[in-house]
Amino acid sequence: MKKVFELLLVLIIFYGVYSVLEQLAPIFFDAPKSFPVIGVSFIVAALLLVLYAAIISGSTKLDTQQEIDILRLDVKSKELLLKEKIKEIQQAQSFKSEVITQAEKTIEDE
Numbered sequence: 001m002k003k004v005f006e007l008l009l010v011l012i013i014f015y016g017v018y019s020v021l022e023q024l025a026p027i028f029f030d031a032p033k034s035f036p037v038i039g040v041s042f043i044v045a046a047l048l049l050v051l052y053a054a055i056i057s058g059s060t061k062l063d064t065q066q067e068i069d070i071l072r073l074d075v076k077s078k079e080l081l082l083k084e085k086i087k088e089i090q091q092a093q094s095f096k097s098e099v100i101t102q103a104e105k106t107i108e109d110e
């Protein structure tokens with residue numbers, strides 16, 4: 001389906017360029033032949049498609065890079081949050097073990 005769409009896009013661009021060049025050719029040349037006009041139309045249409053592809057790929061690359069940067073910052077913030085939670089858990093476990101040892105000492109003293 002993508003190839004059909006690309007073919008239609010090429011034909012539409014070619015037809016537009018051909019129409020413009022067919023109307024401009026008599027201004028620049030006395031008796032323009034249709035074959036050179038068709039050839040130039042193909043070349044101009046191809047250049048337009050290459051320019052379009054370059055713009056789209058550049059835009060996509062920029063958008064993707066921005067999304068990657070956002071995700072990296074998100075991962076870093078979550079890693080910091082995880083480290084903080086791990087420290088809190090370790091402190092809670094050490095507090096628990098201290099309470100248990102003190103409770104055991106209290107029971108032994110009585």
